[in-house]
Amino acid sequence: MDHKKQIKHFVLENYLFTDDESALADGDSLIRNGTIDSTGMLELIGHLEETYSIKVENAEMIPANLDSIDTIGAFVANKLSA
Numbered sequence: 001m002d003h004k005k006q007i008k009h010f011v012l013e014n015y016l017f018t019d020d021e022s023a024l025a026d027g028d029s030l031i032r033n034g035t036i037d038s039t040g041m042l043e044l045i046g047h048l049e050e051t052y053s054i055k056v057e058n059a060e061m062i063p064a065n066l067d068s069i070d071t072i073g074a075f076v077a078n079k080l081s082a
Contacts, residue, residue: 003052004069006051015036026068026070028069030068030069054076056079
């Protein structure tokens with residue numbers, strides 16, 4: 001499973017309580033749609049750090065990096081290539 005699919009699977013199971021991939025489009029805003037609140041965002045960040053052995057810096061905890069499956073996938077890919 002590539003990292004974007006794995007991230008989507010994590011979000012679906014932990015925040016939407018489903019395994020139906022059609023419940024969340026990759027470009028949907030997790031914040032504006034109320035899928036993830038501030039506590040959920042911290043849990044997601046912890047999951048990313050543990051799963052991908054990356055460190056999400058405070059300055060990186062912004063919607064541009066963490067607001068959708070697409071942006072999270074690109075963020076993780078960028079961190080892994082650094």
